[in-house]
Amino acid sequence: CWVALDRAIRLAPLLGDGVHVDRWEEARERVRAAVLTKGWSERxxxxxxxxxxxxxxxxxxxxxxxxxxxxxxxxxxxxxxxxxxxxxxxxxxxxxxxxxxxxxxxxxxxxxxxxxxxxxxxxxxxxxxxxxxxxxxxxxxxxxxxxxxxxxxxxxxxxxxxxxxxxxxxxxxxxxxxxxxxx
Structure with missing residues (x-):
């Protein structure tokens, strides 16, 4: 998910589609936060x-x-x-x-x-x-x-x-x- 969002954000200016970028950036950061917290195992x-x-x-x-x-x-x-x-x-x-x-x-x-x-x-x-x-x-x-x-x-x-x-x-x-x- 994170990679797809990150790459879409990078491609948006090249494709002339900046409409959804803010929403994608928010989603990318939520995914990142989830991976950093829930993906880590202390054990x-x-x-x-x-x-x-x-x-x-x-x-x-x-x-x-x-x-x-x-x-x-x-x-x-x-x-x-x-x-x-x-x-x-x-x-x-x-x-x-x-x-x-x-x-x-x-x-x-x-x-x-x-x-x-x-x-x-x-x-x-x-x-x-x-x-x-x-x-x-x-x-x-x-x-x-x-x-x-x-x-x-x-x-x-x-x-x-x-x-x-x-x-x-x-x-x-x-x-x-x-x-x-x-x-």
Missing amino acids: AGAYTGAFGSDDLDASVLLLPLVGFLGADDERMWATIEAIEHDLGDVGLVRRWPDDPMGFLICTYWLVECLAMGGEVARAEEWFHRATSYANDLGLLAEEADPDRKELLGNYPQAFSHVGLINAAWRLTQTADQTKEDER
Whole structure:
């Protein structure tokens, strides 16, 4: 909801439709407030995938990627680290706690979040680990079995490739910014 409202607000001036922008801005802020309060679990020490839940969901890694929160936000960073630790325990990032397989796009989301938070070396480790699952043609599936090093699920999976491209771009941008900052 928040992303749809945010993008509609950004597009409205380009489309000559400013009539509903005030209403959309109010709705966007209500959604944001709800996510920030109801989406946080004290027990998990992280944002979760559903209001009132204590279960981690790697899709929450999208919050910094869509501009909802910065990766350096204290609670967001705690969420990133919780997901890395609790859902990344199989060598790839699982989408949910009960999923035994690693989702490649979720792993690439983690790469981007770590890079955005300044943890470039950690991000690069995760990037190389996920990318190592590509077959001899460079194709990736939706999921991978870390124990058997086997690709599973939809194959080839466009989302996994989009995740790889976005993560590579983010790592490059971060490296370029680091070089610029050192000058």
